[in-house]
Amino acid sequence: MSPEGPDLGKKKDPGEEPAAEGDTKLAQAESGDDRTRETISQILRSDHPAVVTVLAVICAMIVGAILIVVSDDATRSAAKYFTAAPGDTLTTGWDAVKNAYVALFEGAIYNPNGGQLLSPISETLVYATPLILAGLSVTLAFRAGLFNIGAQGQILMSAALAGYIGFAWDLPAGIHIIVAIIGGIIGGAIWAALAGALKAKTGAHEVITTIMLNYVAVFFINWLLTQTWFQAPPYQQAVSRPVDGNAQFWHLFGSGLRVNFSFVLAIAATVFVWWLLKYGTFGFRIRAVGSNQDAARTAGMSVAATYIGVMVIVGALCGLAGASQVLGEANNYHITASVDGGVGFTAITVALLGRGTSWGTFAAGLLFGALTAGSGQLQASTPTPPDLVQVLQALVVIFIAAPGLIRLIFRLRRSKSAGSAVLAKGWNG
Amino acid sequence: MSPELNNDSTDVVDSSVATVEVAPGKVVEQHVVELKQTTARRVGTGAAIILVGLITALVLGMSAGSQSASFDLNGSDPGITVPKFSLPGVGLIVACGIVIILLGVAQIVRGFSKSTLRWVGIATGLLFLVAFLTWAGTEGKQAVQIGSLLQQTLFLATPLILGSMAGLMCEKTGVINVAIEGQMLFGAFAGALFGTIAGSYFGLIAAVVVGCLAGSLLAVFAIKFTVNQVILGVVINAFALGLTGYLYDAMMANDATSTNQPDVFSPIKIPVLGDIPVVGSLLFNQTIITYLMYLIVIVIDVMLLRSRWGLRTRAVGEHPKAADTVGINVLRLRYRNVIIGGGIAGLAGAALTIGSVGQFNKNMTSGQGFIALAALIFGRWTPRGALGAALFFGFASALQTALSLLATPVKIDSNLLQMLPYLATIFAVAGLVGRVRAPAADGEPYVKGD
Numbered sequence: 102m103s104p105e106g107p108d109l110g111k112k113k114d115p116g117e118e119p120a121a122e123g124d125t126k127l128a129q130a131e132s133g134d135d136r137t138r139e140t141i142s143q144i145l146r147s148d149h150p151a152v153v154t155v156l157a158v159i160c161a162m163i164v165g166a167i168l169i170v171v172s173d174d175a176t177r178s179a180a181k182y183f184t185a186a187p188g189d190t191l192t193t194g195w196d197a198v199k200n201a202y203v204a205l206f207e208g209a210i211y212n213p214n215g216g217q218l219l220s221p222i223s224e225t226l227v228y229a230t231p232l233i234l235a236g237l238s239v240t241l242a243f244r245a246g247l248f249n250i251g252a253q254g255q256i257l258m259s260a261a262l263a264g265y266i267g268f269a270w271d272l273p274a275g276i277h278i279i280v281a282i283i284g285g286i287i288g289g290a291i292w293a294a295l296a297g298a299l300k301a302k303t304g305a306h307e308v309i310t311t312i313m314l315n316y317v318a319v320f321f322i323n324w325l326l327t328q329t330w331f332q333a334p335p336y337q338q339a340v341s342r343p344v345d346g347n348a349q350f351w352h353l354f355g356s357g358l359r360v361n362f363s364f365v366l367a368i369a370a371t372v373f374v375w376w377l378l379k380y381g382t383f384g385f386r387i388r389a390v391g392s393n394q395d396a397a398r399t400a401g402m403s404v405a406a407t408y409i410g411v412m413v414i415v416g417a418l419c420g421l422a423g424a425s426q427v428l429g430e431a432n433n434y435h436i437t438a439s440v441d442g443g444v445g446f447t448a449i450t451v452a453l454l455g456r457g458t459s460w461g462t463f464a465a466g467l468l469f470g471a472l473t474a475g476s477g478q479l480q481a482s483t484p485t486p487p488d489l490v491q492v493l494q495a496l497v498v499i500f501i502a503a504p505g506l507i508r509l510i511f512r513l514r515r516s517k518s519a520g521s522a523v524l525a526k527g528w529n530g
Numbered sequence: 531m532s533p534e535l536n537n538d539s540t541d542v543v544d545s546s547v548a549t550v551e552v553a554p555g556k557v558v559e560q561h562v563v564e565l566k567q568t569t570a571r572r573v574g575t576g577a578a579i580i581l582v583g584l585i586t587a588l589v590l591g592m593s594a595g596s597q598s599a600s601f602d603l604n605g606s607d608p609g610i611t612v613p614k615f616s617l618p619g620v621g622l623i624v625a626c627g628i629v630i631i632l633l634g635v636a637q638i639v640r641g642f643s644k645s646t647l648r649w650v651g652i653a654t655g656l657l658f659l660v661a662f663l664t665w666a667g668t669e670g671k672q673a674v675q676i677g678s679l680l681q682q683t684l685f686l687a688t689p690l691i692l693g694s695m696a697g698l699m700c701e702k703t704g705v706i707n708v709a710i711e712g713q714m715l716f717g718a719f720a721g722a723l724f725g726t727i728a729g730s731y732f733g734l735i736a737a738v739v740v741g742c743l744a745g746s747l748l749a750v751f752a753i754k755f756t757v758n759q760v761i762l763g764v765v766i767n768a769f770a771l772g773l774t775g776y777l778y779d780a781m782m783a784n785d786a787t788s789t790n791q792p793d794v795f796s797p798i799k800i801p802v803l804g805d806i807p808v809v810g811s812l813l814f815n816q817t818i819i820t821y822l823m824y825l826i827v828i829v830i831d832v833m834l835l836r837s838r839w840g841l842r843t844r845a846v847g848e849h850p851k852a853a854d855t856v857g858i859n860v861l862r863l864r865y866r867n868v869i870i871g872g873g874i875a876g877l878a879g880a881a882l883t884i885g886s887v888g889q890f891n892k893n894m895t896s897g898q899g900f901i902a903l904a905a906l907i908f909g910r911w912t913p914r915g916a917l918g919a920a921l922f923f924g925f926a927s928a929l930q931t932a933l934s935l936l937a938t939p940v941k942i943d944s945n946l947l948q949m950l951p952y953l954a955t956i957f958a959v960a961g962l963v964g965r966v967r968a969p970a971a972d973g974e975p976y977v978k979g980d
Contacts, residue, residue, distance in 0.1 A: 168773075172780035248760060250900070303571075303960040309904045310959065312897075313952040320952075324945035450768050453761045486779030488892075491772025498765045505755040 146514055150456070153507050157500035160510070165493050166198045169485050173197040201485040208478025209471035221474060223358035227431055229470025231256070231422040233367040235448030236455060236462040237374045238293075238418035243457055244378060245411040246391040251296055251311025253445025254318035255289040255416050259423030261322055262288030264436040265331070267344035267428060277347035278428065282366075285424030286417045292318065293416025294409060301405035315445070322438055333435070341436035350429045363425030367466075370418055375459040377414075387411050422448075447494070454498050469494055572641040575961050579634030579654055586658055587627025590665040594620050595939045599667030603808045605677035612807045619668035626661035630654050651958060666938045679925075679932045680812050687924025688823050688885070689714065692878035693902025694909065694916040695826055696741075699871030701911060702834065703864050704847040704971040705752050708763025711899025712770030713744040713872050717879025719774040722890035723782075725792025730884050733792050734818070737880035738873045744770065745872015749865050756975035767899070775892045782890060794888040795819065819877065819885040826874060831913040843867060847969035850976040860976050878902070908959060910966050926951030 145152060170176050176197055179189040207214070209225050235252045242249035263285030272280060296314060299305040325331045326339040333342045350361035377384035389397040390407045398404050422444060426432050432440050451469050455462030472494060476487035500507055508515060600616040633650050636642070642650055667674040693710045700707035720740035725733020748766060751757045782790040795817040803814040834840040842863055845853040850860045882898075883890050901923050909915025930948050 168776065172776070299956070299960045304966075305956070305960040306907055306966060309907050310956055312900050312904055313956050313959075316897075316952040317949045317956075320945045320949045324943060327943070327945070446764075446768070449764045453764065486776050488772050488775035488779060491768060492776055493772075495765050495769035495772055498761075499751070499769065502757045502761050502765060503751055503755040505757075506751075 152513070153504050154501060156507050156511055157497050160500045160507070161493050161496035162202070164496050165489060166202075168489065168492060169198050169201050170194040172485070174484065197483075197485070200483045201479060201489065204479045204482050204485075205472065205475035205490070207482075208475035212478070217357060219354065219358055221478075223354065223360040224474035224477070225467070225471040226360045226364045227429070227470075228473040229466045230364045230367045230425045230429070231431070231442065231444045232448060232451050232469050232473075233463055233466030234370055234418050234422035234425065235444050236451035236466050237370055237459060238415045238422070239448050239452035240455055240457055240459065240462045241374055241378075241387070241411060241418065242415045243452060244391045245387045245407065246394065247297075247300070247307050247408065247411065247415075249293070249296075249311055249412075249415055250308060250449070251293060251314050251445075252419050252422075252448045253441050254311065254315035255292045255419035256423040256426065256441040256445055257315075257318040257322050258292040259285040259287075259289035259416075259420035260427040260436055260440045261325060261423075263420075263424040264341055264344055264427040264440075267348035267434075268342040269330075271345075272347060274347045277345065278350065281344075281348040281428055282421070282424050285428075286420035289418070289420025289423055290413045290416035293412040293419065297409040297412025297415075300412075301408040319438070322436070322440075326436070326438060331436075339438055344428055344434040348428055349434060350425070352430075359430045361425075361429045363421070363429045366421055366425065367463075370421060371459050371463045374418075374462075378459065383407075383410060419445075450494060450498050454501060456501075468497075573638050575647070576634045576636075576638035578957070578961055579637055579650070580631050581634075582654055582658055583627050583630030583632075583634055585627075586630055586661045587624050590661055591620055591624045591627060593940050594623055594665045595668035596620075597668050599664045600673040601663075601667065601676050602673040603677045605675075605681040605808075605811045614673050617664060619664060622664050623661045626657045626664075630657050651961070655954070655958075666933060666936055669937045669939050672936060674936065675932060677808060677812070679928055682928035682931065683921065683925040684812065684816070684820065685886075685924075686927045687921045688820050689878040689881040689898055690902045690905055690920035690923055691827065691917055692823050692874055692881060693899055694906040694920050695830055695913065696871040696873075696875035696878060697903055697906040698830065698911065698913060698916055699874060700745075700748070700868045701906065701972050702847045702969055703843045703867040704850060704969060704974065704976070705748070705864055705868050706759040706763065706973040707748065707868070707871060708760055708903065709744070709748050709766035709770075709899075710763075710875050710878075710902050711895055711897070712763075712767040713741050713748075713875035714879035714882070714895045714899050714902075715767075715770040715774050715893070716744045717741040717876030718883045718894055719777065719879070719890050720876065721880035722790050722792050722883040722888075725880075725884045726789055730793045730795055733884050734877070734880050737876045737884075739876070741876015741879065742869050742873040744876065745869040746865075748872065749868040752868070752975065753861055753864050756977065759973050759975075771893055774890075778890065778892055786889070790889050792884045792888055795885055817885055819881045822877060823881075826877075827913060827917055834913065844969070846976075847971055850971050850974075854976075854978065860978075864976070875899075904955065907966060907968075908955065911968055923951060923955075926954075 173194065176190060176194040179186075179193045183190050208221055210221055211218075212221050235256060238252055238255070239249050263281045266281040266284040267277070270277065270280065292314060293311075296307050296310040299310050300307045323339070326341065329336060331341055333340050350363050352358060353360050353362065353364065378388065386397070386402050386407050389400065389402060390404050390411075394404055397407070423441070426440050426442060426444070427434065427436055431442070447469060451465045452462055454465035454468070472490045476490040479485055479489065480487040507513065596619070598616045598618050599622075600614050602614045604611045633654060637647070637650065663674050663676070693714055696713065697707045697710050717737040717740060721733045721737035723733070724736035728736075744766065748759075748762060751762050752759045778790075797815050797817055798821070800814040804810045806814070834843065842853065842858050846858060846860050846863050854860050879895070882894055902920065905919035905923060906916045908919040909917070930944065933942065933947065934944060
């Protein structure tokens with residue numbers, strides 16, 4: 102349908118490794134070219150996660166295309182004389198769809214018509230960084246059977262603390278940024294641990310407490326932004342003082358590109374979460390409590406301590422996201438009421454798309470970051486509203502979350518390897 | 531719930547037999563066993579109550595102005611007015627504080643049972659509010675407008691109440707609805723669009739129909755494709771936010787007069803009832819959406835406990851397999867309830883556009899669907915509990931507007947004030963409600979023969 106379809110699909114492949122185990126075994130057992138080819142064609146006709154993901158992206162883009170055509174003025178006016186010249190409607194419709202998707206591609210990956218070569222990629226990584234970090238946080242909470250809607254509040258609190266340390270303290274270069282990052286981690290960790298402790302000690306449901314803590318954080322930031330020791334002179338706008346140069350993340354590829362060291366932190370955090378869930382003792386406890394609380398308790402694990410511990414890590418990950426927002430160039434080194442940039446809620450979708458694995462979340466964060474970066478170009482160069490990106494994001498996750506639907510549309514076979522890995526629990530845990 | 535209890539102290543303090551009417555004419559005996567709270571929890575809760583009392587008596591009492599506070603119970607547009615009245619300022623505040631402290635002491639000494647404790651909590655909250663409103667009025671320049679405060683409460687709570695009823699319809703039957711926010715957004719959009727094109731009443735119907743469609747989206751994916759319902763809800767919210775934002779930009783932003791300017795419903799005064807002083811103008815001089823809200827709450831509350839539909843709904847939400855065994859069509863009932871729930875959420879959305887400001891804006895629900903969800907959980911999945919919780923949130927928002935118009939003895943920062951209801955909810959959920967139990971099969975897809 103358009104040139105970037107395959108690219109979007111390809112980018113997600115790293116996230117699909119774990120589920121391929123069954124098929125590799127199959128391939129090893131039956132050696133020989135014919136067998137291998139047969140296995141591959143079997144995978145292509147089954148609901149293997151990689152296949153489902155690619156098909157889901159295609160489906161989402163088709164639905165998005167319908168939306169673009171319907172809302173395009175030129176196409177609508179051409180449709181008024183559809184019976185007289187059906188070709189007009191089709192060409193204008195095709196142009197509208199093509200322009201929109203090409204703009205998305207140019208904004209996210211490569212723009213042949215000018216600007217710096219790496220600029221779109223840099224923008225993608227800037228938008229992807231907080232999404233990956235907050236997405237990992239939501240993923241980890243999911244694995245413990247907790248639904249963390251509080252990423253927004255955790256990001257806000259950590260951005261406030263990291264930013265405050267960044268502009269108010271006077272520390273030498275090198276140390277300042279580290280202290281500011283630690284401040285961010287502590288801010289997020291405390292905010293999340295509150296919800297964890299309330300859940301562990303009193304049974305207060307984390308969905309309620311994290312939503313409420315979000316609101317408290319929003320009003321707290323708004324209050325901070327009216328205080329003279331926090332607000333930037335001349336105290337006209339709700340903007341904080343700017344972060345000191347010593348506490349800013351250094352740029353990875355020169356000051357012309359906004360991508361900075363926080364992306365490296367995002368990679369490190371992904372490795373950490375992957376290691377924790379696969380090899381860490383505490384990760385094992387998280388998974389045990391997440392999959393069966395009663396069994397974990399019977400086995401002698403403290404469910405309460407696990408809840409508090411996991412929420413500390415969850416908050417710390419959001420703390421990194423907050424730090425990346427305020428110490429990186431994403432928000433021009435200022436704290437504002439919208440310093441979270443809506444990442445908190447998008448992170449939930451990212452975590453869902455990542456299917457509960459760290460590398461899946463990483464890939465999903467990259468995809469969503471690319472779409473967000475592309476939406477800027479979409480707004481600049483086409484009449485299609487940039488909210489299209491949000492619709493696409495939601496559609497991809499809907500199609501992926503419902504493999505049954507994809508099976509039905511494409512008449513795929515049900516295979517054993519295709520189970521959902523996300524452990525989103527109901528209210529009763 | 532039971533596994534949790536093993537951790538707490540399990541001394542049985544009270545075992546009594548209560549009768550519960552599960553269906554008309556069918557009375558079942560239920561053994562009510564109350565478990566003793568741990569000492570730490572008992573003392574902790576008591577100490578928290580005493581702290582509230584001390585804050586009331588000392589902080590509010592000390593900083594209050596010297597005047598007596600006057601109150602005005604008449605809202606806007608009252609039929610028959612009642613005279614304003616005054617209460618002594620400092621004396622009343624300190625008295626409220628002392629009563630709260632006594633409640634806290636009683637809790638530490640003997641420990642109220644869990645159900646009584648809830649009422650103690652509510653009483654504490656009410657006493658604190660009386661003291662707070664008195665405090666706000668002791669500067670004596672203006673009367674505290676209780677009447678319009680309550681009117682505003684009902685106005686702001688209406689979408690929240692409807693939203694939580696939408697959630698209740700789904701969750702009682704075993705389908706988690708995190709998508710209230712998105713369904714409301716769809717309803718708000720459809721209400722504004724069709725209300726402009728074809729009139730407000732048509733907009734109302736369109737909002738409900740579109741809400742039902744959003745509900746059926748949830749139903750089909752949750753029931754037929756057995757998608758994880760929490761995931762689904764989050765995704766439907768994102769979808770609704772994106773789609774309505776997209777359509778707003780594509781249609782409404784450039785052409786507001788013909789797509790985004792519906793007539794707003796005006797209040798309809800009910801004869802006789804509307805003429806009752808105070809209560810009449812508060813409850814019976816409202817828009818059609820508020821009346822529909824009364825109807826929905828009453829119907830759900832009555833039907834859930836006293837009709838065949840209600841019994842079946844609860845059965846399907848608690849134990850679908852058993853319900854299936856006795857011949858209830860589990861999936862059909864779930865479809866029906868989830869779709870109706872979507873319609874109610876659509877109505878909640880309409881309350882925000884054609885029931886209120888008269889135009890749609892991007893993300894105009896701004897988290898109210900989540901507040902409705904919190905109200906549902908806070909209200910322990912009961913219609914009355916959810917109603918009370920939603921009214922509390924409505925009151926909190928109304929109070930903050932009311933106070934900004936009033937010269938209080940000490941200027942309160944509005945941002946810090948706005949935090950209070952959310953902090954209060956956290957305290958209430960942690961201290962008074964604690965572990966809540968959702969319908970047992972909430973969130974679990976039912977596959978026949980599984």
